[in-house]
Amino acid sequence: MTDSEVQNINAESSFAEERLGWTGYVEWEQYPEKKALASKVLAASKFTPIPEFQFVPLPTTNPVLIGHRWKEYHEVLGLKSIVDFSWETVQREKPDLLHLLDFPYNGETKRDQLLQGKLTDNKYHFVRNHGGVPNIDENVYELEIAGLVNKPIKISLEDLKDSEKFPQAEVTVTIQCSGTRRIEQINEYPGDGDELINAPWGKGTAVYRGVPLKKVLKLACGGVLPECEHLEFIGADTYFKKNNVFNYAVSVPLRKVRASSGTEVLLAWEMNGAPLPKIHGAPLRLVVAGYIGARSCKWVYKINALKEPSMGPVQRQEYLYYTPQIGKQNAKYSNGFSIQNMPVSSAIIYPLDKQVVVHPGKITMQGWAYSGGGNWVQRVEVSNDGGSVWYAVEEENMTTKHYYAWRLWKFELPVDAEGWLELCVRTWDSSNNTEPTFVRSAWNWDLHVTSSAHRIKVYSINTSRPATAQRLRELEAHGQGIEKQSLSHPAEFTLEPEQEYLEKYRQYPREPTD
């Protein structure tokens, strides 16, 4: 296809929206020829190069990064309105997040909002999207269930929400992006920049209401066929990878859907007692407890019962956990293992890395602790010496246990020493797993699942020491501070009266006398 032939394609009509009331949804998976045409248009187009953001300091702007390429992908296919609606949705639903990437939208909860309680307010819950936000009228919405089921169906949201037809469930779930704490890996060892711009997006906890998928499969579809081993979820968002276009598709094993009472895989329409926000997948999304967030498909419109995991690139070619000797020089899709369950992990929210902490012998630490894969948080431990001596956080200083949610914790860490210290945290879960000690221990090319003990540097100033208390008074008397911004600025006054200095010097001379 020549450039001029590509230019003659009418993108507006070739890649039009599929159904009335389903704005921003283009069906790709049903139409191989349309996908092929889109690939040709993409291959014939020029896009803004992938930015370098790992070997250079991250911008301090908000949004931190601008998703030029992904906007351009949509634009050349005539889908600019998806880009625009997505950003409008951010402004309406998530104005106060730290915007890591404007499109596809990725936003992180600010520290104080994270610590407001074990549940994250919908307005502050993190977002990590892979494409634009579709705008689907819930009155015309329907979910299709097909593949290896006894009875393929299409079902309206109204029917799904009918508690006479399906038993509902409320589950408290922490959703965690596989990229949580990724910045720690990037800071030490850069890795794959991926097709999607990476950033250190986070995690959040909410009570979701919906119906277990297990129940829908049983009650509406008469169960799955014996060959069925995986359930594929297809979302209405458009996903791009290496000049190909897809609907977002992932899958989970049937075993997971059937686990416990089925509450590990929920079809949800409510979040913290409110209707599911559009940016979080309204009208209907999956919530897969204990798995990486990527499996909790948003804007789901189709579920396929399959023999094998989804062939979608998100399932097969991404979220792979490589051994440390795998990288750009040898990575394949078959030599990383697929990340489904999230391991035990934790993080320090306060103090901040490189913070100057003035304290009377104890430093207040706060953070979160989580484990996926059906495990819950048993114990949190913190260290004031980089990971040799550990202190257990008291049960009364942690939020209550949940099977599928994090625990927030707080600890008064005894700190006698002054100067730079390394504080760290690790968590033990209900399978007695704990975290690797160093980022190095679990670094991987795709920078996933940063699960090593989170460590920060703080500059400790212990006011219970008389010499320190005196110096702080001197600094104050001279109008000088000691916080981070001024730590490295020299005191503008003499550090010691000459007479005192000379007395000390003569008492303990610098050279031996014989």
Added chain:
Amino acid sequence: MTDSEVQNINAESSFAEERLGWTGYVEWEQYPEKKALASKVLAASKFTPIPEFQFVPLPTTNPVLIGHRWKEYHEVLGLKSIVDFSWETVQREKPDLLHLLDFPYNGETKRDQLLQGKLTDNKYHFVRNHGGVPNIDENVYELEIAGLVNKPIKISLEDLKDSEKFPQAEVTVTIQCSGTRRIEQINEYPGDGDELINAPWGKGTAVYRGVPLKKVLKLACGGVLPECEHLEFIGADTYFKKNNVFNYAVSVPLRKVRASSGTEVLLAWEMNGAPLPKIHGAPLRLVVAGYIGARSCKWVYKINALKEPSMGPVQRQEYLYYTPQIGKQNAKYSNGFSIQNMPVSSAIIYPLDKQVVVHPGKITMQGWAYSGGGNWVQRVEVSNDGGSVWYAVEEENMTTKHYYAWRLWKFELPVDAEGWLELCVRTWDSSNNTEPTFVRSAWNWDLHVTSSAHRIKVYSINTSRPATAQRLRELEAHGQGIEKQSLSHPAEFTLEPEQEYLEKYRQYPREPTD
């Protein structure tokens, strides 16, 4: 003194140069009233604030930092011509250095120039100045020797250079700034920004010709008095500290001056067979082997024989080595020890930190190794695993031993592993000292003497592995590289043919079958 009174001071006449032919030299130490007047002018003036350069990324400009404040100190005292002459001297004598700070001038040798041979070309030898460059006519120059000597003298350069009067010596000396490798400490733990803007300046080696101070004291002054224990050196450059003004002054113990044949403390006028460059202290400087560079006083015009070390702030209040719990909150002049001898240290020049190294199973490393304090370099060892396994550099791949100079080394390091590796180097000296393993082990508030094993991260790509060789061919076929700039950029082609992937997947499925 009011602002208007200060403004009425005629700086040009109040702080005029001292002697004809001694441009840029103002005598301060003889005139307490002049010093007091200068302090008042400085106290009444406003200066550009100290820049933050430790908690933020260093600029990538050349000069890296601009010495606004120190220029302004000179300007308010009517000494702007010193600033101008200093930069002219840089342009003439050191155009090709990496300019770390334009004034007082600090410049670092570029890597390739450092490795050209064990001697550093005068044009490329590093410079670390504390003030401006005086311009002294060697025909009118004379050196004064006073204090606790039998016969105080003034002696011309011509007399000093007269080999009939004084035995001359040539010594190969590595001069090392106490701030060498400081950037490694800053990168991990910021410290004191000091009155002088810090930067990671370096080291260099030259053959100096001159006369041992020991001989001059004996032959010209009839020896020192019994009470004499230290020799103070005063330089013609003007030094500022906390609104006070000084001539640069330091000292060394008499024991050091007398050590071995006296060649450890040389009065030098020649560097690598050429007249000493102005920026290096012409017409005459001290070269103190094995000590921090700060004691090798440039533009020396006076030597005082003293009972105690110099009272100058450079000697008493700077170059102090603090224990890690000392910092802005409690540092005094009496609780750090004075740095004179330099410890054993070494560094990797190639490869670079965070370099992507494509190699056939061996990585070529190059660097330097040094020890001060009368010790020489015995052995250099490198590690490919961050400091557990060590390889000794072969004697034939090191430059020859010198008592007072570094050794350059080269090693072909066996490297099988791929991905991020930590390479490091350590050196053993003739007193069997070696280096601490981590920056953390020897961090100190004033960021001096970075002597821990130098470590770098490299991304190893071993072309002797078939899968890696094939991927490199694929990248090349697609016009994509793998060097640092593109390492984190994803390959734009599929990483594995679908059929190969599926075969592998079905051979080793991701979930158990029962």
